Amino acid sequence: MKVHEYQAKEIFNKYDIPTPKEKMCVSIDEVIAASTELGLPCVIKAQVHVGGRGKAGGIKIAKTEQEVNEYAKQILGMEIKGLPVKKVLVSQVISIASEAYLGIINDRTAKKTVMMACKQGGVEIEEVARKKPEAIFKVYADPLVGFLPHKARQIGLFLYDDPKTAFACAKIAEKLYKMFIELDSSLAEINPLVVTDSGELIALDAKINFDDNGLYRHPDIELLRDRESEDVNELRARESDLSYVKLDGNIGCVVNGAGLAMATMDLVKHFGGEPANFLDIGGSSSPQKVQNALEILLNDKNVKVIFFNIFGGITRCDDVANGILVAKKALNIKQPIVTRLTGTNEDKAMDILKEAGLIFAQGMDDGAKKAIELLK
């Protein structure tokens, strides 16, 4: 789960990590008031859950009242990669002496929590990791003892020659780790971490993502979810215990299991079609779940054909078949449905569906091909 920059900064502040003076605003009037309070020049930053907002014109420095007005109007209401900007963060301008990167994740390969530091700030860390890995200093934490002070000092001394700044940075690194662990974070990042002209360390930008599997322990974090800024169908899917990601094609895919769902999309593409989505209906699917899945799928007006690819294990094919029957009627589905149902209770499923006017496939290759054929 992602939260906005302004929310991340509130969390960072709770952990005593310094950030610039800022105000989150939802209207032009609020932006003007904030800029008056914080003083000019000020920075206006779009709050959206996608990267690259700077390039998209979502970050502007306003030097005059007029510019404040102008940029606020521009940014509030713009769309970045399809997501409307409903909130902006107005921030004091910091005079920067140097910029660095400080971030923390759980390393999948080492199976440990790792803190990463880089002397360049504002970089895309994955990009650096790929092109110039030696520029990243990594320190692993041990879960028994946490992120020890001497490791934090090593981070600080890597980034800064001056011991005072280095140890101030070490304190921030310790707090960042504490926050990361206590909140079941999956990524916490200060990018850039800046030294101001007056020698203070400050998190100019702050990012924190949360491990979805850990959210049940943090109901307060769950409350931060900005439902308005999420794709409505992905939101509904999650609420129905489904996993859905929209794509740009026209063949709607309904699959049980994430790996098979991906493979199904790939197969559609392989045979020349365009998948409209990733949709995993999960393990033990009830007819109701199938119906919810179809409802979400059909909110995408691009979907011209529906392709069911079910390999029954825990999932019972007859449950899926019943779901299709009910949904087809209830939702008045006009699009052709190609079904490939194999595994647990596949015979029962065929009995249920034989009069339903569906197209049956033998195997997923056949199903994908038939779905593509129907579009011609």
Next chain:
Amino acid sequence: MKVHEYQAKEIFNKYDIPTPKEKMCVSIDEVIAASTELGLPCVIKAQVHVGGRGKAGGIKIAKTEQEVNEYAKQILGMEIKGLPVKKVLVSQVISIASEAYLGIINDRTAKKTVMMACKQGGVEIEEVARKKPEAIFKVYADPLVGFLPHKARQIGLFLYDDPKTAFACAKIAEKLYKMFIELDSSLAEINPLVVTDSGELIALDAKINFDDNGLYRHPDIELLRDRESEDVNELRARESDLSYVKLDGNIGCVVNGAGLAMATMDLVKHFGGEPANFLDIGGSSSPQKVQNALEILLNDKNVKVIFFNIFGGITRCDDVANGILVAKKALNIKQPIVTRLTGTNEDKAMDILKEAGLIFAQGMDDGAKKAIELLK
């Protein structure tokens, strides 16, 4: 550091471990008011930092108002092992179906935190450990993962056959561990842990001691110290960074180092004398520290001879000598002083002391013997 039962129970309650309804009282009037509120019969328990208060008459059950009055008067103001009772705990009477023991310490041998359970409650656990070790069920915690739920369940199932009670006990065991760790406890004990007639688990008595080395992390715990109920000299010693324990003899011992201080007491005894105290002036001793030590020592009116046994390492003998000189004058010390000073700067010390009218010893055997001789 020890706290009173009523303080321990407040801490237990913070960790959601159930205790009986109780009131701490410092006067007879308060006891009467408390007994009215809690109902009769009620238990009146002396709050002192020594064991065996039951045997000493410090715990009484009052069945009538008259008895409340009578027992309150009796217990408030009595002395138990030399300590005056200034506080009592008035408690509702619990109808007990069964009693058990639950305790937790850091095991010195295993170097791990260990939870101990025993089906008999109200026992002296060290006594059971010695006489019937198989009656104690021990479960070790791992510091990486804490006291895991399944270990807590094992404890519960050892104590109780009924799963409901067993798992309620497991919850208490988990809380007890959490409290123990978070507060740097050195002993946390529920003795007895009782099942009431209505099937509830309740900590009838609660005890928690704290690791002195951990107190710096818990200023709130330090505030619980009942200075009134501590020996005034031990208290003053601690404040002067000295370590003092009063004994019943008449030879006052001033030593650097805990082991040597004990060995000095033992030696005095070995040669037929009676040590008046344990007193460790510690490593780097200043003249002031020596003076503080002598002040504390002389508050004990039994002290007839003073025996300095110093093996200088970090401790400089000349520092000690200067302290003796100043103190002798300032405190107008009449008692003879036997000094054995060896090690760092012993020659300088001898120069300082040669005119001071002290008795010099060659080695600690000689010193102890001379001190004893002076009493004859």
Next chain:
Amino acid sequence: MSILINKDTRLVVQGITGRDGSFHTGQMIKYGTKVVAGVTPGKGGKEVEGVPVFNTVVEAVKKTEANAAVIFVPAKFATGAVYEAIDAGVKLVVCVAEGLPTIELVKITAYLKGKDCRLVGPNSPGIVSAGEAKVGILPGNIFKKGSVGVISRSGTLTYEIVDHITKTGLGQSTCIGIGGDPIIGTKFIDCLELFAKDDDTEAVVVVGEIGGRDEQDTAEYVKKYFKKPVFGFIAGKTAPADKRMGHAGAIISGTSGTAAEKVKVFEACGIKVGETPADVARFVKDKLA
């Protein structure tokens, strides 16, 4: 032969009285697995599918000499169940349960260090040693005793590929669903090390997906150390960046972890990658025929 589990595996099912636990206990017994005990705290003394239920895994192990555990408990209790199995001394823990916070896997990994115990999963569909035993939820009927080892981060995609292999006339030695979480107990390479020593396994199919760089590490390992033929499949070629595709581990961050990169490294290390599940089965068949 086979790896990880066989006819002698003595299984304890944690969460045996739950809906999934009891159903799959029946399925595992049907496949021939020696399910010797079940555990649900508070349900000790009962029976499920003829299997005795205990309150603790320690007790179950003591009474039945179970040497492997499979976990079917809700996410909230799954971490605790893993530790309980480890502490009880079983040699293999298969965690079918999903939804464990990643940081708990960091801790479990540290806890396992130096202990003679292997964790498979979490979020694992289980393991099947064809004709010997099955632990978990994989459907038994698609397997056939044979010489192909299968390792997969996925569930149903594994069925698909296994099914294709079986339909070519080949069979499987052992198939392991290692789980789709970012941090898992047993990785591709761990399984390959075991397959290397298993005489019955003549070829291995590695079913990967987007996210992380396990496939890359695996490919390099295969190139350096693994002597038997390996075939690959990578799911998620059409997956967009920065979106979690169901599995917690299936997410492309930045430029790393894409299917394209994984396929490239597989091919560079001599692992032939199938475009479709059917392809993979055909490649194996061609090689072993």
Next chain:
Amino acid sequence: MSILINKDTRLVVQGITGRDGSFHTGQMIKYGTKVVAGVTPGKGGKEVEGVPVFNTVVEAVKKTEANAAVIFVPAKFATGAVYEAIDAGVKLVVCVAEGLPTIELVKITAYLKGKDCRLVGPNSPGIVSAGEAKVGILPGNIFKKGSVGVISRSGTLTYEIVDHITKTGLGQSTCIGIGGDPIIGTKFIDCLELFAKDDDTEAVVVVGEIGGRDEQDTAEYVKKYFKKPVFGFIAGKTAPADKRMGHAGAIISGTSGTAAEKVKVFEACGIKVGETPADVARFVKDKLA
């Protein structure tokens, strides 16, 4: 020969710029110890007694090949200093610092498991291998190269006994102050295991005190496994129950941990116990003469 430290020990002093750290650095160098580095965060680049100071132990070890560390830092930072030394890869950490919370020792113990590193202390006066090297605060002048090993929970009491031994004309191989805390890194038995293999050590003196049951365990170990003569001293015969006698570990709880019981077990296991420090030295002299 000797145990734990010798002429080749390359020592880093943590907290070298502090009052105690700098003073004892001088003393250790004077004794002949190879003090190769000091560490105080933020003081990197300075020198103390001619020894270069670094900001981190890792850096100190990298630059000077130090293989042992001694810790002179305030209690609040001592736990962190221990971990820093362990992580830097030294083989021996002598923690002279005192006041570490007991639970931190539980954690440190777990952390050391499986690592090639030994902790002595906390609250240790240090180690002297007579004529070779000294690490810590023991006064060097009382030692003489010889064949008696000394292990003690105490500080100054150790000096007293060592002094007596030296005055009999004998000398010491290595003397270890293991520290007076309830949980310590290296115990009597650990030292005995090393003395067993040290040809230069002909007899060992064990200086115990009230509290815990390490002396009892040690006595049983000596009886079963240790071939060289062992002599004992137990401090605290006159100590009252339930009172902490200075050392955090020196407290008699209930009936266990009394000096009387320890003396009894020592004697029962063939360890002759001196009534006075002078006695112990005499016993050793009589045996080795």
